[in-house]
Amino acid sequence: MSVFQTNFTMQTDTRRRGPVVEVLHQLLCSGTFLTGVVIVLFWVACALLGQHFVPYNALTEDIINALAPPSSEHWFGTDQIGRDVFSRVIVGSRDILTVAPLATLLATLTGTALGLFTGYFRGLVDDVVSRILEAFMAIPGPIVSLLAIVALGTSRIMVIVVIGLSFAPVIARTVRSAVLAERELDYVAAAQLRHESTVHMMFVEIFPNVIPPILVESTVRLGYAIFAVATLSFLGFGIQPPSPDWGLSIASNYGMISGGFWWTVLFDALAIASLVIGVNLVADSVQAALND
Amino acid sequence: MVFLGGQVLPGNVGRAILGPFADQGAVDTLNHTLGVDRPLLTQYWSWISNFVQGDMGTSYIYRSPVAPLVVDALGNSVKLAFVAFVLVIPIGILGGAVAALNLNRPLDRIITLGGLSMTVLPEFVTGIILILIFGVWLRWLPISAAWPHDAGFFRQLYHLILPSMPLFLVLFGYVGRMARSGMIEALDSDYTRTAVLKGLPWRTVIWRHVLRNALLPTITVIATQTGYLIGGLVVIETLFRYQGVGSLIFTAARGKDFPILVSGTLVVGIVYAVATLAADFLYSMLNPRISLGNEQ
Numbered sequence: 001m002s003v004f005q006t007n008f009t010m011q012t013d014t015r016r017r018g019p020v021v022e023v024l025h026q027l028l029c030s031g032t033f034l035t036g037v038v039i040v041l042f043w044v045a046c047a048l049l050g051q052h053f054v055p056y057n058a059l060t061e062d063i064i065n066a067l068a069p070p071s072s073e074h075w076f077g078t079d080q081i082g083r084d085v086f087s088r089v090i091v092g093s094r095d096i097l098t099v100a101p102l103a104t105l106l107a108t109l110t111g112t113a114l115g116l117f118t119g120y121f122r123g124l125v126d127d128v129v130s131r132i133l134e135a136f137m138a139i140p141g142p143i144v145s146l147l148a149i150v151a152l153g154t155s156r157i158m159v160i161v162v163i164g165l166s167f168a169p170v171i172a173r174t175v176r177s178a179v180l181a182e183r184e185l186d187y188v189a190a191a192q193l194r195h196e197s198t199v200h201m202m203f204v205e206i207f208p209n210v211i212p213p214i215l216v217e218s219t220v221r222l223g224y225a226i227f228a229v230a231t232l233s234f235l236g237f238g239i240q241p242p243s244p245d246w247g248l249s250i251a252s253n254y255g256m257i258s259g260g261f262w263w264t265v266l267f268d269a270l271a272i273a274s275l276v277i278g279v280n281l282v283a284d285s286v287q288a289a290l291n292d
Numbered sequence: 293m294v295f296l297g298g299q300v301l302p303g304n305v306g307r308a309i310l311g312p313f314a315d316q317g318a319v320d321t322l323n324h325t326l327g328v329d330r331p332l333l334t335q336y337w338s339w340i341s342n343f344v345q346g347d348m349g350t351s352y353i354y355r356s357p358v359a360p361l362v363v364d365a366l367g368n369s370v371k372l373a374f375v376a377f378v379l380v381i382p383i384g385i386l387g388g389a390v391a392a393l394n395l396n397r398p399l400d401r402i403i404t405l406g407g408l409s410m411t412v413l414p415e416f417v418t419g420i421i422l423i424l425i426f427g428v429w430l431r432w433l434p435i436s437a438a439w440p441h442d443a444g445f446f447r448q449l450y451h452l453i454l455p456s457m458p459l460f461l462v463l464f465g466y467v468g469r470m471a472r473s474g475m476i477e478a479l480d481s482d483y484t485r486t487a488v489l490k491g492l493p494w495r496t497v498i499w500r501h502v503l504r505n506a507l508l509p510t511i512t513v514i515a516t517q518t519g520y521l522i523g524g525l526v527v528i529e530t531l532f533r534y535q536g537v538g539s540l541i542f543t544a545a546r547g548k549d550f551p552i553l554v555s556g557t558l559v560v561g562i563v564y565a566v567a568t569l570a571a572d573f574l575y576s577m578l579n580p581r582i583s584l585g586n587e588q
Contacts, residue, residue, distance in 0.1 A: 143523055143541070143560060147553070150545040227414050231527055234416045235542060250420060254531065258435055262424050269420045273413050280412045 026289045033289075036281030043275050047094040056084035058091040058244040067256075070263050077263035079253055088244035089267045093275070095239045096246065099159055100225040106164030107171055107225070108218040114168065115175025116202050116210075120183065130176070133169035145228065149237045159238050163228050167221050174217045178210040212290040219283035223276060230272050246272045361540065362555050366563075369525055369536035375452045376459035376521070377514070384464050385510060388471025389503065395476060403468060411465025415458040415527045422457050423531075436533050455532040459524050463517055470513040474506030481505070508575065515571025522560050 027033045051058070056074075062082030070077040076085035114133070118126040136144075148162045182188065183206070191205045232238030233247030241248060246268040253264035391403040410418065427435035433454045478484060479502055487497045525538030533539075537556055544552035 143526070143557060146526065146541070146545060147557060150553075223412055227412065231414050231416065234414070235527065235530065236546065247414075247416070250416065254420060254423075257420075257423060257428055260428060262428060265420050266424060269417045272417050273421075276412050276414070276417075277409050280408070284408075 023289045027285060030285045030289070032281050033285035036278045036283075036285065039274055039278030040282060043093040043271075043278070044097060046090045047097045050090040050093065054084075054087035054090050056087040058083065058088045059242055060084075067261055067264070076267045077261075079249070079264045080256065080261075083244075085263055085267055088249060089246070089271050092244040092246045092249065092268065092271065095156075095243050096226060096229050096233070096272075096275070099156060099239065100163075100222060100229045103160045103163035103167070103225045103229070104218055104222045106160060107167035107221055108214065110165065110168040111171025111217075112175050112207075112214055114172035116179055116207065118172065119176040119179025120198070120202050120206065122180070126176075130173075133172055136166070136169050137173075145232065146235070146237060149232065154237055154240060156239065159229060159232060163225055163232075167225065171214070171217050171221065174213055175210055178213045179206055182206050182209050216283070216287045216290055219279070219286050223279040223283055226272075226276050226279060230276075359555075361552065362537065362559055365535060365537040365540040365556070366559060368534065369529070369538060371448070372452055372455055372528070372534065372536060373459070373518075373521055373525065375449065376456040376463065379456060379460045380463040380467055381514065383460075384467030385471045385507065387464065388468040388473075388510070389475050389498075389506070391468065391472045392475030392479065392506075393498075400472075404472065407465035407468045409465075410461040413461075415462060415524050416531050418458040418461050419455075419528060419531045422454060426454060455528050455534055458528055459521060462520070462524060463514075466513055466517060467510060470510045471506060474509045475502060478502040478505040511571070511574060515567055515574070518564055518567035522564060 060083065062078065064082065065074070065078050066080055066082040068074055068078045068082075074084050074086065076089060079085055079088070114129060118129045145162045145166055148166075149158055152158050152162070188201070188205060191201055196205065229238055230247040233245050234251045236248075236251060239245040239248055241252070249268045250265045253261070253268075257265055387403050387407065391400040394400045423435050426433045434451050435454065436451070483505075484497060484501055487501045488494075492500075522538070525536055526542050527538070528534070529536040529539035530542050537560060540552060541556040541560070544556060
């Protein structure tokens with residue numbers, strides 16, 4: 001009996017490790033994935049270490065040199081109160097790279113829990129919860145987050161909570177449909193015959209098998225979270241001054257671009273663009289690798 | 293399922309938007325005392341019954357009735373959204389079709405990747421870059437959407453080109469992708485093979501058989517994008533200083549002008565619900581395989 005069991009576990013082990021290695025291999029061979037990872041890691045490094053390497057303090061004002069065009073002294077020029085744009089762009093990655101991933105994490109945790117719950121129990125629970133989630137998804141998202149933040153006040157925690165909760169229904173839906181498919185498979189029936197508890201069924205049996213779709217969905221959501229945080233900051237409802245956040249910098253400087261001061265906004269815009277595209281390249285290649 | 297949901301939900305949408313914000317208006321007047329007690333319900337009821345009769349209350353900021361403000365702003369937003377849709381529908385479908393006909397060739401890659409990258413960028417980022425290129429450096433287009441008071445149709449259109457571009461770019465990715473996958477599926481199908489084997493000219497096959505079937509999913513995508521568009525309008529109208537419903541809601545949100553905030557949001561919710569419903573009807577009209585009333 002024991003021999004049989006060890007054999008059995010060994011077999012599942014190789015079966016389990018196989019696909020993971022294969023997926024990793026496929027990802028590391030994909031140019032899209034590597035490009036995305038390099039871009040994202042660059043900004044993560046800037047967020048973590050940037051402030052030690054930039055030539056100026058991102059918050060130091062220097063009114064005499066305000067709105068100076070790019071030069072050897074200020075690579076990206078200075079903004080309207082003389083802060084160095086290059087330093088601000090580098091350090092500006094910090095806030096968005098804290099808020100957006102935390103919002104995504106919250107969305108993933110809530111969404112996964114709801115999805116497992118509705119998918120496993122089905123029936124009345126599923127009907128009620130799913131209808132409520134659909135109602136949330138039916139309202140235009142940006143408007144909801146805007147109103148919620150106006151009503152509840154602007155703070156970093158609030159932005160994380162609002163974006164996290166507004167993304168949770170989408171993840172819940174994905175997880176639910178994956179759970180519904182898994183539920184019908186033999187290993188679930190076997191576990192049921194063993195009289196395993198509901199919690200065991202949901203988290204030990206089914207959960208490991210729905211990780212791939214969760215992974216795909218949360219990397220995709222991370223891209224949207226960065227989009228949403230940047231947009232809210234641009235509108236003045238996200239990250240608050242004096243943070244050198246990119247969306248915030250664009251909002252405070254774009255009024256002057258008709259005067260030709262392009263350097264105050266262009267680099268921030270390009271920074272957001274590169275980060276969003278980087279995350280989406282990663283998301284796309286993860287999706288492609290896991291769906292094969 | 294989604295289909296049913298779309299039809300049941302509009303009622304909930306209104307209530308979901310209304311509920312918390314009627315509270316907020318009351319919270320403000322009742323000096324930050326929260327609670328869903330009777331006076332609040334009465335207030336809510338009188339407000340909703342006035343709203344239905346077209347009286348949306350008086351704005352705190354503008355000190356004038358809300359209804360005309362909202363109606364004007366909605367008109368402006370519709371103009372902007374219309375320009376974006378008029379541009380994106382033919383170009384998006386064309387782009388998707390060209391990509392599908394050149395499947396996996398460089399042209400397909402360029403259209404797909406380009407469209408996808410544009411879709412994921414926030415509107416204010418593409419907006420800023422477009423303003424810099426066309427408004428500041430080339431000076432081809434005006435950077436503000438606010439046209440002179442006596443501007444005619446073409447003048448207004450001229451001012452709307454730049455603001456509609458970011459919306460166009462985001463939508464292009466979605467529409468193009470759906471058109472492309474619809475085309476690929478249709479090109480691969482038996483009826484296309486039959487049509488080709490019948491000896492029909494390639495052009496006829498594409499126009500009459502492939503494109504017609506490929507457009508169905510595209511239409512739904514276009515309609516579902518109204519929800520996105522409303523969110524995008526808030527950003528675009530703020531960026532281009534355009535007096536639309538998005539910037540109206542935004543200004544009201546900043547100034548805590550609850551009558552405008554509530555009415556604006558409700559109007560947007562209604563527009564969204566109507567658009568979703570219209571999409572459902574359109575889809576079932578165009579697709580004989582789906583009929584209304586059939587629940588599954």
